[in-house]
Amino acid sequence: MIRVGILSFSDGRERVHESLKEYIIACEERIKKSLEETKEVECFSASYIICNNELARTQPIELAAKNPDVVILNVPVFAFPNFSAIAVSLQHVPCLAIAPINGMLPGLGGLQAAVNMVRQVGLQCEKVWGNIEDAKTLTKVLSFIRAAHAAARLKGQVYGVFGGRSIGMGSGTISPDLWMKVFGVDTEHIDQLEIIRRAEIIEEEKVESAFNWLQKNMGSIVYDESKLTESTLKQQIRAYYATKAIINERKLNFVGVKCHYELSEYYFTQCLSAAFFNDPYDWDGPKDPIVYSCEADSDGALTMQIMKLISGKPVLFFDFRHYDGKDKVFTFCNCGAMATWYAAQSEDPLVNLSETTLCPVIPKYAGGGCHVRYIAKAGEMTFARLTRCLDQYKLTMFKGNFKSMPPKKLEETCEAWPHGFVEVGVDPDVLIDRYDNNHVHAIAGDYIEELRKFCEIKGIGCDIIGEGRK
Incomplete structure (x- = not known):
């Protein structure tokens, strides 16, 4: 409230x-x-x-x-x-x-x-x-x-960043002093190997209970002989519980985890954590979504936390991947951080999970585990991202609609990943030119005015693409 x-x-x-x-x-x-x-x-x-x-x-x-x-x-x-x-x-x-x-x-x-x-x-x-x-x-x-x-x-919230810059993306790095000055947010740095250490001591009965819940309720789980096995899925469950324990112990409000490449290359991806932390439920029942940003994208995590506080809804994290001129849709997808809630936007978790598949990690990553795949349900969406030039922040935003697409459409990009197919009311070249990041974040509904007001309150720049103004 x-x-x-x-x-x-x-x-x-x-x-x-x-x-x-x-x-x-x-x-x-x-x-x-x-x-x-x-x-x-x-x-x-x-x-x-x-x-x-x-x-x-x-x-x-x-x-x-x-x-x-x-x-x-x-x-x-x-x-x-x-x-x-x-x-x-x-x-x-x-x-x-x-x-x-x-x-x-x-x-x-x-x-x-x-x-x-x-x-x-x-x-x-x-x-x-x-x-x-x-x-x-x-x-x-x-x-x-x-x-x-x-x-x-x-104000006064604490962001936990596990690991440092991921795969050379400077746009996701953080200036703790600037965050405190502009947003009132503190930052705590944690080694992501702490997740691995904690995962080894998670109680076996908790892991088995979560595993059985996934087995029973996911739309499907596509096991193979190497990447996604019962063992690697249980490792991802342990990582989820380990991360949750660290968040609870250190009283963190939102987090970002590097994953690439130490964890995804030598252990297992954190896709299961990225999906279910951002969800309003997990195998233990209803919960408040905890913003979890992939690739330790800190400005992405902060964007997501703002959008969550404004809307009270789960927030998505994905990449610009492709623009299909024939269907006139952008393909937004990423290996993780897409809450399963968006598969059907149902208050019943089982409805959302029935539309969701756990797929083996793609060969690009040498580690194991699953990706959490679905096609986002059609509907109105608000997209946004904080970016900065030196010490000046700007929030770029635009409206769009998820469109329904057949599963075969996934084959055009990466069929193991969750996708949102987005129709926008602006020239795609204009959006690509004006939008200053590869990552994009989204919430269901129209929250452009709320985000614009947030920018006014915080004294940061505002670029609303599609309304012809900055």
């Missing part, structure tokens, strides 16, 4: 405030009711309407102590603007001011004056004019709230 604190503001003259307070409280209740009906948000208010300088200081402090993700300023009248400036200066989370439509009272003027003074002193505050019950207004508010939630929750 997103935690929303509400501060209400009034005229600084006691006589005038007394005549307005019932209306102000009614507007506050309207905000609470509309937001809580979405089932995404829980709201709480300060004890008093802010109608003097003292309350402008004490009420925001009281509200901040309740740890909100975002603060809404309810300004339905011409409240004294300095109250809002004082209140916002005491918050450490994003703020949004809102005023309802009512020509009988100067709420619009109060909104303009309040936010203008906040911005005049160098602080940030979003503003929305409209009745919260209206779908358009509620959508605007929710978009900001989701983005603010992601920005607020990201």
Whole structure:
């Protein structure tokens, strides 16, 4: 649940405030009711309407102590603007001011004056004019709230990176100081061989239980005589449990694992971990997805964590692989990190798994184990990626749709890997030119506005491909 604190503001003259307070409280209740009906948000208010300088200081402090993700300023009248400036200066989370439509009272003027003074002193505050019950207004508010939630929750999180740069990809490396400065995220470095060490001591009964669950519930498991055997699959299960133990022990919020080439070349790939960490379930039952980025792609992991916090959904990780001019689709695929949830997008794990196959690791990797293969279910998707030039971050994003394709289509690329076939509403050459990475990340639905607001809150660049603007 997103935690929303509400501060209400009034005229600084006691006589005038007394005549307005019932209306102000009614507007506050309207905000609470509309937001809580979405089932995404829980709201709480300060004890008093802010109608003097003292309350402008004490009420925001009281509200901040309740740890909100975002603060809404309810300004339905011409409240004294300095109250809002004082209140916002005491918050450490994003703020949004809102005023309802009512020509009988100067709420619009109060909104303009309040936010203008906040911005005049160098602080940030979003503003929305409209009745919260209206779908358009509620959508605007929710978009900001989701983005603010992601920005607020990201602060203080710890990212665990197992191993270093993978196969020479500098775009996935990390600057811990820059991450802390821009996003408030700390970084912990861990040797990926710790996964191998821990895997050797996982209890056998846990491994057997997970193995039997996979045997029973996967659409199919294509064993061969060398790469994918019962033994190598159990090794991948042990690696999953080992990684989970490290995450729990070190209290990590999201992770990236190098894999290539020490693990994929001499042991086994981490594809099983990459799929099921990003899923909202595993063989032990329902769970919160834990962002897991392949190839220790740290900026990719951070992108995925932002998208997860905004949407509450599993996030995909894959590569630009091919553009098919005949079918007019991009082929996005990667050896791992594609949550099985996207096979059918069902709340029933068994439905998703029935569309998923465990295939032997391709010969390119000398190690063993499985890839987790499926074709992503058709539907609207949002794609995004953080990139940087020196110390300047930019979030590039675009919309597209997964399209249904026959299994034979996999033979055109790498039939052992999970795939998403993507139709985009932009010239493919423009997308290839504007998009500055080989990796791409995605969530189901349209979250372009939330991601754009996140960029505004964090003060980073924003490039929305397909909308003709940067």
